[in-house]
Amino acid sequence: MSDRIPILRIGDILLVSVQFDLEDQTVLNLQEDLAEQIVAKSAQGVVIDISALEIVDSFVGRMLATVAAISRVLDARTVVVGMRPAVAITLVELGLSLGGVSTALDLEKGLAKLRRPASSASQ
Amino acid sequence: MAKQDNAVDLVGLLAAEKQDLAASWVREVQESLGRRVGAAELDRELRELYEALVEALRQGAQDVHAEQMSEVRALLTELSRNRARQGFSPSETAISVFALKTVLEPALRDGSADTVRAYLQLGRILDGLGLFTIETYTQTRDELITAQAEQLLELSTPVVRLWDGVIAVPLVGTLDSARTQVVMEKLLQALVDTGSEQAIIDITGVPAVDTQVAQHLLKTIVAARLMGAECTVSGISPQIAQTIVALGIEFDGIVTKASLADALKLALRRSGVDMVAHAGVQR
DSSP states (O other), X not given: OOOOOOXXXXXXXXXXXXXXXXXXXXXXXXXXXXXXXXXXXXXSEEEEEOTTOOOOOHHHHHHHHHHHHHHHHTTOEEEEEOOOHXXXXXXXXXXXXXXXXXXXXXXXXXXXXXXXXXXXXXX | OHHHHHHHHHHHHHHHTHHHHHHXXXXXXXXXXXXXXXXXXXXXXXXXXHHHHHHHHHTTOOSTTSGGGHHHHHHHHHHHHHHHHHTOOHHHHHHHHHHHHHHHGGGGTTOOHHHHHHHHHHHHHHHHHHHHHHHHHHHHHHHHHHHHHHHHHHHTOOOEEXXXXXXXXXXESOOOHHHHHHHHHHHHHHHHHHTOSEEEEEEEEOOOOOHHHXXXXXXXXXXXXXXXXXXXXXXXXXHHHHHHHHHTOOOTTOEEOSSHHHHHHHHHHHTTOOOOOOTTOOO
């Protein structure tokens, strides 16, 4: 049994804070848990904090896109926050631009982005 | 040990006519270098070197890499480093060593076969020392060049803060992958450090844009977007705009502005800052 990443609820927003480097199985568990939690808590938004993440491979990169897509289907918006410069460079070099995933510099700005109505956030 | 005896002969000569030989050596070098090195400094340098060389030969040093030569090598290293820094040419540096051969030539006139052999051996040693000088010279030059290249890299990529939450990178000069890498890293780090959500890349000073440069810019912008910041490219000249279209480069989803002022205006609007011109102010 590999580690599970805790999913915290703040109001109608779910907060996923990744504190250690991810293994493939952990990532799959997270996708599953998150989908369940969004439905169970009827969440409007998901914030994934990866500020502690130093290493990202293509699998994790795709996971972020997948999670965003899953939550969009379940009518919740996803914001990835706190990506490190080195991680961003790696993802770009891997050719993953995470189109369709919104991002923010830190947790605070991410939450602010979710609180803004959807129409203005896309501008 | 015949060889060493010969060397000792020559050592005798070197040591006996020390003052004369050293003086003419200094004169010889002084002539070839012109007036660019102070006479007193040159005199001191060469005399020290001379003493060290005689001492090394007396101890039986056979070539440049002998242990007894360490003092000579240290002095030579310093000498060629100084020459390299002062901008002398390699031959001007090496002449300091080779001039000693010329100076010793008169000793051969009435010399026996032994003296000639000793002279030739010393000649070999001096050749080695000359090569060593050139080597050190080149090394120093290389270090200088590397240091300058690094400085240039640092100098050429400043990240400036234009407003709260708005940073800009004015790019000047040709972009290559090494520079773009530095720009990218600096820009992204600055985003984190200042907590800025708006970044402007100003390419007014970039003379030409080709597909590779465009690729680098795109990468930087996508990376910034991944971190949650928005990037604007500004300072696109009419020529560059034409090149970009002619090359078929697509700046999909990237905002481009003609001037830095326009880009700043956009960035401020995006971060919710309103600018109001007061009617009463005379301009």
